[in-house]
Amino acid sequence: MNDSQINQVLSPTADVKHQPLVLSYGQGLGNFLSLYVGRTILFLITCTSVLSVLLIFFFIIRESLPFLQKFNLTEFLTNTGWYPQAEKPQFGALALIVGSFYVTAAALLFAVPTGILAAVFLSDIVSFKIQTFVKPVIELLAAIPSVAYGFFAIMVLAPWMQRKLGFTTGVNALNASFVLAVMALPTIVSVAQDSISAVGRELREASYGLGATRMETVFKVVIPAAHSGIIAAIILGMMRAIGETMVVWMASGNASQIPHPWWDLSQSIRTMTATIAGDMGETAKGSDHYRSLFTIGLLLLIMTLCLNLLSEYFLTQAAKKSGIRK
Amino acid sequence: MKIIIRCILDKIFTAITWLTVFVIVILLLLILGPILSRGTNAVVFRDTIEFRKMQMALLNRGNETNLTAEISEIAPVRQKVYDTINKFKSGIDTDALTEQVRKIYRDCGQELSYKKLTPQQYTETRSLLKDIRDRLQTAFASTDKVQIAKCTSFVMGYADDERFKGTSAGDFFRIAADFQKAVEKIDFAKHLQYVQAVGEMEDLLTQLLGPRPGEALPATAMNQFGATRWDLAEKLMDNLLWKEQWVSQKSGKSLVKIRTERAKEFAGTEIEPLFGYIKDNLEKMLKPQWRFYWQYFIDDSTPGHYFGGIGPEILGTLLLTLLSMVFVIPLGIISAAYLTECTTDNFVVKIIRMCINSLAGVPSIIFGLFGLAFFVLFLLPFLGFSSKPCILTASLTLSILTLPVMIRSSEEAIKAVPLTYKEASLALGASNFKTFMSVTLPAAMPGILTGVILSISRVAGETAPILFTGAVALGPVPSSIFHSTRTLSYGSYDMAVGDRLAAMVPHNQYGMVATLVILVLCLNTSAIILRSRLFKKLHGH
Numbered sequence: 001m002n003d004s005q006i007n008q009v010l011s012p013t014a015d016v017k018h019q020p021l022v023l024s025y026g027q028g029l030g031n032f033l034s035l036y037v038g039r040t041i042l043f044l045i046t047c048t049s050v051l052s053v054l055l056i057f058f059f060i061i062r063e064s065l066p067f068l069q070k071f072n073l074t075e076f077l078t079n080t081g082w083y084p085q086a087e088k089p090q091f092g093a094l095a096l097i098v099g100s101f102y103v104t105a106a107a108l109l110f111a112v113p114t115g116i117l118a119a120v121f122l123s124d125i126v127s128f129k130i131q132t133f134v135k136p137v138i139e140l141l142a143a144i145p146s147v148a149y150g151f152f153a154i155m156v157l158a159p160w161m162q163r164k165l166g167f168t169t170g171v172n173a174l175n176a177s178f179v180l181a182v183m184a185l186p187t188i189v190s191v192a193q194d195s196i197s198a199v200g201r202e203l204r205e206a207s208y209g210l211g212a213t214r215m216e217t218v219f220k221v222v223i224p225a226a227h228s229g230i231i232a233a234i235i236l237g238m239m240r241a242i243g244e245t246m247v248v249w250m251a252s253g254n255a256s257q258i259p260h261p262w263w264d265l266s267q268s269i270r271t272m273t274a275t276i277a278g279d280m281g282e283t284a285k286g287s288d289h290y291r292s293l294f295t296i297g298l299l300l301l302i303m304t305l306c307l308n309l310l311s312e313y314f315l316t317q318a319a320k321k322s323g324i325r326k
Numbered sequence: 327m328k329i330i331i332r333c334i335l336d337k338i339f340t341a342i343t344w345l346t347v348f349v350i351v352i353l354l355l356l357i358l359g360p361i362l363s364r365g366t367n368a369v370v371f372r373d374t375i376e377f378r379k380m381q382m383a384l385l386n387r388g389n390e391t392n393l394t395a396e397i398s399e400i401a402p403v404r405q406k407v408y409d410t411i412n413k414f415k416s417g418i419d420t421d422a423l424t425e426q427v428r429k430i431y432r433d434c435g436q437e438l439s440y441k442k443l444t445p446q447q448y449t450e451t452r453s454l455l456k457d458i459r460d461r462l463q464t465a466f467a468s469t470d471k472v473q474i475a476k477c478t479s480f481v482m483g484y485a486d487d488e489r490f491k492g493t494s495a496g497d498f499f500r501i502a503a504d505f506q507k508a509v510e511k512i513d514f515a516k517h518l519q520y521v522q523a524v525g526e527m528e529d530l531l532t533q534l535l536g537p538r539p540g541e542a543l544p545a546t547a548m549n550q551f552g553a554t555r556w557d558l559a560e561k562l563m564d565n566l567l568w569k570e571q572w573v574s575q576k577s578g579k580s581l582v583k584i585r586t587e588r589a590k591e592f593a594g595t596e597i598e599p600l601f602g603y604i605k606d607n608l609e610k611m612l613k614p615q616w617r618f619y620w621q622y623f624i625d626d627s628t629p630g631h632y633f634g635g636i637g638p639e640i641l642g643t644l645l646l647t648l649l650s651m652v653f654v655i656p657l658g659i660i661s662a663a664y665l666t667e668c669t670t671d672n673f674v675v676k677i678i679r680m681c682i683n684s685l686a687g688v689p690s691i692i693f694g695l696f697g698l699a700f701f702v703l704f705l706l707p708f709l710g711f712s713s714k715p716c717i718l719t720a721s722l723t724l725s726i727l728t729l730p731v732m733i734r735s736s737e738e739a740i741k742a743v744p745l746t747y748k749e750a751s752l753a754l755g756a757s758n759f760k761t762f763m764s765v766t767l768p769a770a771m772p773g774i775l776t777g778v779i780l781s782i783s784r785v786a787g788e789t790a791p792i793l794f795t796g797a798v799a800l801g802p803v804p805s806s807i808f809h810s811t812r813t814l815s816y817g818s819y820d821m822a823v824g825d826r827l828a829a830m831v832p833h834n835q836y837g838m839v840a841t842l843v844i845l846v847l848c849l850n851t852s853a854i855i856l857r858s859r860l861f862k863k864l865h866g867h
Contacts, residue, residue: 038759039664039668042660042663042664042668043664043668045657045660045661045664046660046661046664046665046678047678048657048661048729049661049678049681049682049685049729049730049733050677050678050681052681052685052726052729053681053684053685053688055696055700056688056692056693056696056700059696059699059700059704060692060695060696060699062699063695063699114346114349114350117342117343117346117347118343118346118347118350120343121343121344121346121347122347125340125343125344132858134347134351136851136854137350137351137354138350139850139854140354140847140850140851141350141353141354143783143787143846143847143849143850144357144358144787144843144846144847145786145787145788145789145815145842145843145846146690146787146788146789146790147787147789147815147816147818147819147839147842148357148361148787148818148839148842148843148846149357150819150822151361151818151819151822151835151839152357152360152361154822154823155360155822155835155836156360156361182353182357185350213332213333213335213336214336214339214340215332215335215336215339215340216332216336218339239687239689242689243687243688243689243690243691243692244689244690245689245690245691245789245790246789246790246819250819250822250823273689273691273790276691276694276695277691277694277790277793280694280695280698280793280794281793281794285703293695294695294699297691297692297695300689300691300692301688301689301692304687304688304689304692305684305687305688307687308683308684308687311687312680312683
């Protein structure tokens with residue numbers, strides 16, 4: 001059969017020139033519009049998030065650039081004196097950076113073991129019924145606004161610490177890191193639990209089959225197999241802690257100093273986020289102090305983005321391992 | 327043997343994980359417990375007559391005739407306290423007495439000049455008057471009982487003198503008699519202490535019962551009324567009965583708090599039994615009643631949240647949330663639709679996803695900085711508005727903050743719609759767009775709604791991004807979206823770290839944060855329930 005014969009079969013009145021019966025997408029005008037113009041519009045709208053990220057970077061850099069040109073970056077990063085309002089202002093952010101890492105590290109010290117144990121509990125130890133009860137509790141912990149945590153820290157925890165533990169002040173690094181730990185817990189638990197649950201049943205069964213107890217299975221098989229996801233969980237928890245503002249502003253005491261001796265958690269400290277939040281209200285727009293706060297913000301932004309990329313790397317690793325496509 | 331140890335270790339491990347989760351649950355209760363229980367106190371509490379007076383005076387709320395009846399009922403009970411104090415003060419408050427005597431002397435001198443007296447009589451009377459005044463002043467200044475008795479009896483000697491009939495000099499003799507009587511009971515060594523102690527006591531009484539009847543009302547609202555709540559009244563009563571002092575025991579040691587009975591400072595005087603009287607009659611003086619103060623959620627407050635409710639804060643939070651939802655819901659759903667329906671995992675999409683993830687990881691304070699630099703300082707002047715933080719900038723900032731949450735949850739919801747739905751629709755000849763609008767989107771709606779609820783709860787609770795972009799601690803109710811507003815979250819912060827005034831009203835501090843927490847938790851609980859229902863529906867159980 002040649003082409004004309006086929007046409008004869010497909011459309012009995014084939015003398016008239018007409019559209020083919022099956023249109024490929026994009027041939028009709030309406031379809032063309034919906035395919036290309038509509039998609040372009042949708043694409044542009046979707047790009048809002050990209051635009052937002054770019055704008056955030058652009059504006060934070062724009063506000064902090066004059067400061068970086070005027071002052072020495074090395075001094076900013078290594079000097080511990082933060083006296084922006086003094087006659088001869090000093091912008092040494094080291095104490096603030098150390099403060100941020102200090103509370104974050106202390107918070108992770110509480111939160112990581114607790115979080116991983118809770119994740120193991122949810123995935124390996126209890127029945128589905130108890131899981132459905134415990135998971136919402138952890139989600140509620142994540143839902144409580146940070147200002148409520150800060151309120152708890154300053155109104156309930158701080159007086160208690162002063163009274164019962166005999167600290168000179170209740171608003172100190174211990175208070176802030178404890179509350180931060182509670183805030184970071186839900187993130188750590190849920191991400192770690194996902195990755196621990198994703199470890200296949202076969203691995204566990206093989207381990208049990210070799211005579212290992214549950215504890216041995218968890219520590220020697222499950223956790224090593226899920227380590228990428230657990231690392232990602234820890235990083236995400238760290239991001240939550242390092243970027244938190246209200247709790248550290250309210251509970252850390254806001255004294256710009258590096259604790260001495262370094263393990264003394266009962267001293268007041270100050271973090272980068274709390275400095276931005278606390279000082280911004282008192283600065284004149286465009287002053288050195290104002291720009292220095294943006295510089296701290298830039299530093300914080302870069303740090304969290306690096307952590308974010310790192311966590312994504314580990315999450316993809318975990319996903320690859322367990323064979324689940326994200 | 328070794329197996330036993332391994333089994334024991336295993337059991338211990340299991341126990342530890344149970345304990346961990348138990349601790350987490352306890353932590354949740356410990357954090358929410360005080361906030362919620364003490365927050366309830368802001369709405370359900372025992373009020374006093376001062377509260378009803380305040381509601382009547384500031385908001386014109388309540389029954390005026392009942393209130394007047396109650397006030398006249400309590401007046402005599404209170405008056406007895408004031409009378410006792412006045413009487414006691416007539417003996418010890420010599421500065422006031424001296425002042426009073428001087429005034430009488432001036433008045434009396436004028437009265438004399440109107441009397442028809444010969445110049446000589448006038449001079450004599452005048453000098454006598456002066457003598458009386460001086461003697462009284464000596465008596466007031468003296469701490470020697472004999473000397474006082476001498477002076478007062480000298481003054482009293484002229485009590486029936488014809489020359490002073492009908493003038494205000496009569497007050498001299500009354501004061502002298504009162505003073506003489508009062509002095510007999512006073513231990514003069516304690517004179518100054520008494521003056522100070524009575525002053526403190528009167529201050530506390532003013533805080534407890536409000537200004538005395540007939541006294542000029544203070545300018546600020548918070549001083550115009552006594553204790554408006556029974557728990558506050560009991561606290562003040564405790565302060566009235568017990569004096570707290572911080573005493574250093576040894577040098578170098580921290581101070582120790584000791585409580586002494588205030589009545590002991592007045593041992594042997596007529597004030598001493600007064601404390602018992604106030605304590606026994608406190609209920610009669612304040613008339614406590616249980617009250618459900620639901621207007622707490624709509625009332626405006628006096629400065630510092632001393633009286634009133636959190637109406638403007640709730641309104642501000644709602645405004646910010648609604649406005650940011652207006653921006654973020656369409657953006658989020660469209661982005662999610664594009665990412666799930668229109669593309670495959672190509673390079674551009676990978677970048678978009680990376681940006682969404684990065685946006686989710688940006689600390690909230692950075693959003694605050696960005697909102698300040700972009701929306702407030704750049705966009706508003708660029709569009710021709712005045713560059714100041716307002717509701718619009720705050721909600722734009724919040725909508726960017728919550729965009730990733732919205733996109734991710736919508737994406738999950740759209741992905742969860744079974745492929746068969748879509749295939750059925752396409753097979754019936756519907757276009758892609760039609761399929762999405764009338765099949766996929768409705769099926770994904772509960773999931774998207776969950777995302778919306780989570781975004782709302784996130785927006786309502788965030789504080790850091792709105793610090794510089796539109797939230798204020800005090801200020802008028804906003805009249806347009808170009809004004810800054812009070813919000814629950816920033817208000818909670820401000821009340822917690824705020825001034826002395828806020829510390830005096832703990833129920834308001836807790837009430838504000840409890841409202842916020844309850845709002846957010848209700849939203850989240852409904853999201854959790856919605857999601858579990860959806861899960862059951864889609865998985866057919």
